[in-house]
Amino acid sequence: MIEKIKSIRAELEAVAPANLDEVEALRIKYLSKKGLISSLMNDFRSVPAEHKRELGQAINELKSFATDRINSLRETLADKGADGDAADLSRPASPAPALGTRHPLSLVREEILGIFHRLGYTIADGPEIEDDWHVFESLNFPPDHPARDMQDTFFIARRPDVLLRTHTSSVQTRVMTSQKPPIRIVCPGRVYRNEAISARAHCFFHQVEALYIDKNVTYADLRQTLLYMARELFGEHTQIRLRPSYFPFTEPSAEMDISCNICGGKGCAFCKGTGWVEILGCGMVDPNVLEACGIDPKVYSGFALGMGIERITNLKYRVNDLRLFSENDVRFLDEFTATHS
Ligand code: DAH
Numbered sequence: 001m002i003e004k005i006k007s008i009r010a011e012l013e014a015v016a017p018a019n020l021d022e023v024e025a026l027r028i029k030y031l032s033k034k035g036l037i038s039s040l041m042n043d044f045r046s047v048p049a050e051h052k053r054e055l056g057q058a059i060n061e062l063k064s065f066a067t068d069r070i071n072s073l074r075e076t077l078a079d080k081g082a083d084g085d086a087a088d089l090s091r092p093a094s095p096a097p098a099l100g101t102r103h104p105l106s107l108v109r110e111e112i113l114g115i116f117h118r119l120g121y122t123i124a125d126g127p128e129i130e131d132d133w134h135v136f137e138s139l140n141f142p143p144d145h146p147a148r149d150m151q152d153t154f155f156i157a158r159r160p161d162v163l164l165r166t167h168t169s170s171v172q173t174r175v176m177t178s179q180k181p182p183i184r185i186v187c188p189g190r191v192y193r194n195e196a197i198s199a200r201a202h203c204f205f206h207q208v209e210a211l212y213i214d215k216n217v218t219y220a221d222l223r224q225t226l227l228y229m230a231r232e233l234f235g236e237h238t239q240i241r242l243r244p245s246y247f248p249f250t251e252p253s254a255e256m257d258i259s260c261n262i263c264g265g266k267g268c269a270f271c272k273g274t275g276w277v278e279i280l281g282c283g284m285v286d287p288n289v290l291e292a293c294g295i296d297p298k299v300y301s302g303f304a305l306g307m308g309i310e311r312i313t314n315l316k317y318r319v320n321d322l323r324l325f326s327e328n329d330v331r332f333l334d335e336f337t338a339t340h341s
Contacts, residue, residue, distance in 0.1 A: 108313045115232045116186040124185040126171035138173040138292045139249035152194040164192035168209035176293035182214040199321040206309040213302030222303035250283025280307035
């Protein structure tokens with residue numbers, strides 16, 4: 001009987017089926033109820049007791065060898081598609097590579113640009129490495145004026161007049177010096193400030209600036225534009241509030257709050273019980289700025305506003321750690337697929 005077991009094993013080692021049907025025939029021959037290995041088991045019953053242990057073990061080993069061998073032959077042939085016919089075209093293809101997702105800051109930037117596009121604004125651009133005149137001087141920050149300290153600036157070594165722009169307001173003066181009113185532009189871009197990186201501050205972030213210059217532009221135009229923008233971004237029930245503020249390039253200047261979009265203005269932990277959250281700075285363009293750019297302030301007036309895209313994104317999506325925006329952790333980025341792809 002041992003000889004029989006050995007010869008079945010040798011046969012199995014030598015088989016070379018050409019297709020899956022032949023593998024199935026082998027399975028029937030060796031492993032089915034009426035197959036060779038079952039018949040060995042039948043023979044096993046009449047084996048004398050002293051050989052039972054040894055033979056039982058050998059038969060079991062043969063059975064598992066046969067099972068493994070036939071399974072692996074089947075897999076190899078299935079992988080090759082060599083089941084006699086062509087490959088099985090109904091099998092699912094390998095899964096498509098995962099699609100990338102839009103970055104949350106891009107989503108919000110596009111949304112803001114879309115709002116201003118509907119109001120007739122066009123997109124303007126300017127350099128991130130700027131000169132002092134566009135970032136400060138033209139915007140009514142005289143040299144050594146304390147307002148320059150409102151924004152901690154990165155300067156370029158050995159070129160004190162060249163710096164990384166601290167705000168997109170620099171694009172305002174780029175446009176005002178190169179275009180004639182009416183001007184209606186929106187400028188998205190990256191800005192830099194010398195801040196230690198933490199959940200609440202970063203050495204770079206993103207802003208969108210809007211500028212409107214024409215004859216007879218008034219504070220009422222600014223207010224209505226802001227209200228429209230806030231409601232498009234945060235929903236039609238959003239209220240706005242303008243608080244007096246100071247920026248060198250606007251007079252009067254204001255900061256805008258929206259009714260807290262979490263509690264609807266009732267007061268919650270997020271708005272520190274006030275019902276309001278600040279989202280941007282704005283004001284009527286200071287006549288000195290118009291003059292510096294060659295626009296006659298007796299003929300033209302205008303308004304400007306600037307907001308941080310991270311800030312708006314935090315409010316819309318509750319991202320409360322600024323570092324997440326630049327770490328490119330796909331677990332974070334993937335969260336923006338479902339609702340926005
Ligand atoms: N540039 C300001 C900042 O970065 C934001 C700002 C305030 C822009 C008022 C404006 C404005 O256009 O009118 O803090």
